[in-house]
Amino acid sequence: MALTNHDLIELTAWRRKLHQHPEISNEEQLTAREVVAFLQDTKPDQILTGMGGHGVAIVYDSGKLGPTVLFRSELDALPIHELSGVPHASQVPGKAHMCGHDGHTTILAALGRQFGRARPARGRVVLMFQPAEETGDGAAGVIDDPRFAEIAPDYAFSLHNLPGVPLGEVRLRAGTVNCASRGMRIKLSGKTAHSSMPETGVSPMQAISELMPALPRLGRASFDVDEFRMVTVTHAAMGEAVYGVAPGYAEVWACLRTRLDSNMSELREAAEALVTDIATRHGLSLEIEYHEIFVASVNAPEAVEHLRQALDELSIAHSEDDLPMRASEDFGLFGHEASSAMFFLGAGEQHPALHNPDYDFPDDLISIGARVFMRVAANLLGEGSAPATQLEQELRGQA
Incomplete structure (x- = not known):
């Protein structure tokens, strides 16, 4: 499966809409609603809202036995006044998406659009739109939610854009990647x-x-x-x-x-x-x-190998340069629940740094990030198939 030009136009416009209406940690109620509304017509098999605060989990189920693969993005912005000067700049004084979480969320929305067209051949995909990453509350809240047991993943993957690295190149290693x-x-x-x-x-x-x-x-x-x-x-x-x-x-x-x-x-x-x-x-x-x-974000070797395989198959350059990083990232908690790994996607060598008031997520990364995650899902769960019938889902639940 591949995103069409029409998909990319709509996803880019949606990313910029999110950018204009940022909500900081633990206030992401409207952003969460926007995610659900945007993916409603993909007919997910399950939607869980209010996870760990305003988190949203959207599930695409093949109805057949197989692993559960979770892909995670963040919903929250930062309490920073934007000075980027872009036409889609924040309309909320003192708050802005200066870390690219609007872009990460859009990448997961791209996956939802594709899994709405064709479910994985087996297992389940969970799109986890997590709140409150910047304060470290979000992942803990999601995992502590009793409903997390319903979507307990076997694998968990995430990404973060990384200014200072050539656009579209990837940084990836096993072991500690964030302090x-x-x-x-x-x-x-x-x-x-x-x-x-x-x-x-x-x-x-x-x-x-x-x-x-x-x-x-x-x-x-x-x-x-x-x-x-x-x-x-x-x-x-x-x-x-x-x-x-x-x-x-x-x-x-x-x-x-x-x-x-x-x-x-x-x-x-x-x-x-x-x-x-x-x-x-x-x-x-x-x-x-x-x-x-x-907690430290520690990439599991097995999960890293799945990412490396996808990157190689897509001919995306990757190395272990620039890792680990001193900065922290609350995705590390998912590694306590599943075989997990995060990769870092270059935003451009001259791109403004994360948390700078002139930062804006590069829209070119939407298709790259989505392609990597889709390839990982295809390798773990098989090529897409038609959405599972209700009977198939019930049989899977009984098995």
């Missing part, structure tokens, strides 16, 4: 005082002046080795914006990052011990919270 990370929010409480008598209070000033250089020093090893770990201080605030009050409260935010999940607990313990020691020495009470928790 584990978590946001550490440190709250230090003392006692405020009049600024003319700071000695009567307990200020966090000395504590945060120690913390901000000490936390990054917990990092170690080159990124080239599995022992790599990094701490980046991302925010600090102390007291009120006034001259008459000596502060009694402060916050420091830091991002902890490791190549392996097994090293994250060690780094977290070291950071907590450091913060506790400094807070205690300065007479401060301490509270620590964690946010935006991402």
Whole structure:
């Protein structure tokens, strides 16, 4: 099966529509509805909505025994004001698709259009339109949804566009491709005082002046080795914006990052011990919270081989260059449930970087990404066939 020129025109227009109406993490209600509406006429065998928040799972079932293959995209945009200047720029101030999730979603919609015309020969395809990737909530929410058991995949695949790589080339490797990370929010409480008598209070000033250089020093090893770990201080605030009050409260935010999940607990313990020691020495009470928790994304060798086979059959250039990446990606959790792999699709060597205000997803990648996923599905499930009858689906469920 192949997308027609008419398909590509409609898919491109739809991608740009999504781009104009971005919704950030955990707010993707209208985007989810748009996905369901766009694929309704493909007559899916099952539609699950509200998964992990606003996630949507659309199932195309052959009615015959075989593996379940899940393809995943993300629905959410970012809280960034767009400065791309394209005609289809965001119409929502302060929010924009600056990571390409609108394009990834369109690639999955292209699969839905093709599986609507012809089901796989065996097994099932699940198109998982996941919410809240940017905050790390989405994959966990989807997997924790009791209905996930209905679509439990044997294989899970995803992609992400990657600026800096030639357009249409692929980066792929087995093993870690994205780091584990978590946001550490440190709250230090003392006692405020009049600024003319700071000695009567307990200020966090000395504590945060120690913390901000000490936390990054917990990092170690080159990124080239599995022992790599990094701490980046991302925010600090102390007291009120006034001259008459000596502060009694402060916050420091830091991002902890490791190549392996097994090293994250060690780094977290070291950071907590450091913060506790400094807070205690300065007479401060301490509270620590964690946010935006991402496990490492680790590509399973078997799943990688299926992707490599598809790329070779399609004559798409690929290498292990630029991998792994320091950035995090919550697709890693699907690897705890299935044989999974993510590949990275070049967006152009001079293309604006992800999360930059002038970024826009290259529409040329829609057909490339869809072709790769379709070839993977064909290799695992066989060439497309007519939609399964209701009787065939019932027999499959009884088997």
